[in-house]
Amino acid sequence: MTVGLGGGVALEAYDWNIYGVMAAFLSPHFFPSGDPITSLLAALAVFGAGFLARPLGAALLGPVADRISHKRVMMISVTAMALSSLLISILPTYDDIGVTAAVALLLIRIVQGLSLGAESGVANAIAIELAPPGKEGRYLGLIGGTFIQLGAIGASMVAFLVSASVAPEVMREWAWRIPIAFGGVLGLFIIYLRTAMPETLVNRAMHRQDELSRIQETTSGIWKTLWSVRLSLLAVILVIGSVQIANYAWIAGLPNMANTVFKENSTWVFGILTLMGLTWMVTAPYVGAFADKMRPSRAFTLLRLLLIPCFFLTLIYSEKSISTLFIVMVFGGAIVGFNMGLYNFIATTLMPRAVRTTGVALGYALGVSLFGGTSPYLMVWLQREHMTWIFPVYGSLIALLSVVVYRIAKNRGRVYIGN
Template sequence: MNIIAQPSAVPVQLDKQTANKRMTAGLGGGVALEWYDWNVYGVMAAFLSPHFFPSDDPTTSLLAGLAVYGAGFCARPLGAVLLGPVADRISHKRVMLISVTAMAVCSLLISLLPTYKDLGVTAAIALLIMRLIQGFATGAEAGVANAIAIELAPPGKEGRYLGLIGGTFIQLGSLGSSLVAFLVSASVAPEAMREWAWRIPFAVGGVLGLLIIYLRTTVPETLINRAMHRQDESSRIQESTGGVWKTLWSVRLSLLAVILVIGSVQIANYAWNTGLPNMANTVFKEDSTYVYGIMTLMVLIWMSTAPFVGAFADKVRPSRAFALLRLLLIPCFFLTLLYSEKGIVTFFFVTVFGGAIVGFNMALYNFIATTLMPRAVRTTGVALGYALGVSLFGGTSPYLLVWLQREHIAWMFPVYGSLIALLSVLVYQIAKKRGCLYIGE
């Protein structure tokens, strides 16, 4: 007789109408910290890279630093594969705590890491290892956070609640990384920023992690016990890891849609959050204080509009809102061509006005991805789709943007981004017509 694996944590029946604010703070705070720790490397890459990848050409150093940035994404699918089934079968909460702890510890270590001058190539290897660990740990984070959020969301307001968790809190993390970078840059001399002050934002992320770990202990276990005994294979908790993968294979069209829904918007996200500011700081030698100030304004717009975008999706239907906003990314990508030479006004226009469209899409993609996965494999499916989408498309985006600009073929970047955006809408519509939406419509 088969014995169904029991969750190690005591499940809690949740009242979705009165979701505890402290639970939301713990869930959203962890999401914010993940994005802070992940983005702060990209924000600081222009200052960090010369210390670990010295070169006479600053662009070459930056490209090496961005390559490590991209390498961290490669570990995300492995984290999703190994930790996703653990979350779906045993405990959402434990996987969340593993993720946030690893992110915080690695950020703290990066803030203390000796440079190439001290350790030679070993310093670069150590930096790479820290990023790989962070990538592995966050591999299941998106899936777990979305699975918990959809359980906590009030009925009929899933889009608004996911907009809060997957939009506002994500942007709170991005805002934190930009704001801390801005404050540090404005507080020290340019020489100090280049020499040692770039370490401060990493240290801040490590210290904040202690608070978030505590808040996450207050989030309930949402692996509901009654789901274990459902006859529906797509809803009940699976007996084994093999059962998770079997069920996920049966919804492989949904997985492909998740990869493209997430991957497409991450091309834009990392182009605006990492590629453009690093190109401004390194290639065009803009004043970094202005650059970080503009980035902070952009993220404030993203953060403040996210719940309204989610509410809009609840009102007009998620599928319609997704198609409309995703197609608006196509002209948005071509705005990057305007920033082809030094000019802080042009940078402001592309970043803030183009970035607003990117932000609208960022507010919605987590909700759309979650609707595509059945409950039994929601964490694994969203986590794996997220990891593959971000690794294949998002992690390479800043490198491509800077490299294509250097090679004088910058036009290829918006063409590439537009094609993936269009493909994501087409595959999503096919999945919808084949009944692959599992939450609302």
């Protein structure tokens, strides 16, 4: 059961992130330009555009999950993600079909964004229902931390293995398709595992008197209840959005800048990215257990404030130096990883049961779309414009704001689990 739930989360993290990892290699094939940085920025813009579809996916599928079936929405999401990756892996390039190639790539990424829009909310809602009492942080750390990082690590590790196995010109020409195709094929196995997952939408909650606990009979009831806890929704957006600025800076912004701007050895870059991801994956359950013991609100506040100086570490990677990249990615990335191990749990605690899937999914989608999806593009663009100092200032301000809004929500009784 845990493998089916977590495996699907890992697969979707892999399929979503592998595009970002391989952006420097696919960009000249779909967005050819005399300037490689311009091509990369175009590829990263498509990466960001996929995020814009996630709130729509959350709005469409979240209420279905809260009212009818967690499992059905979960199956729709993982199937669409896997099939989309298979399509990208065989998609003709600009040389074959012209600008149609770029348009097709954009449309496929939008489909992936729609499907992933509800996944985070469904997965977290199921996980919190299955978690042992008093160990919610540890279990959410496992599902929303370790398995997500397993997918992210898988993306960088497969990229590393392929890059190390072929000549650089082969990697640039066609071998970049292999890591993308791998996610699609693996998806077929995960779909099979998820068919055995239980339905966790509890029918006996239908007639509860408490509006924030019972299952809503209509979609309008979902939105009415969600509006009543709008402060919680804002907190979810910021709790998720601020850490996703750092997440996508570390897993997509820095590696692509290293590969394209500073011309680092791509095998080394992918190796460092894999090592960082392994650290995130191993520490996630322990971060959750730490939150269970310390109290989630205190753990979140401490780790989120530590993220502020972490953002400024990006400033030291200003020229070609694989050792500097290692320091920023692994040591700075450790703080990012601690926050990644906790944010799903904190976001889930902010939503009452009646709208947990919709609220977390919509908050997640908006947070990632507004902040995370734009992070790699912003980092690379600011580096080109010689304004790199803006990025850590921006990330720090959003991190601080997430703590302030979360504390206000908590003080107003808008934390529903582990308070």
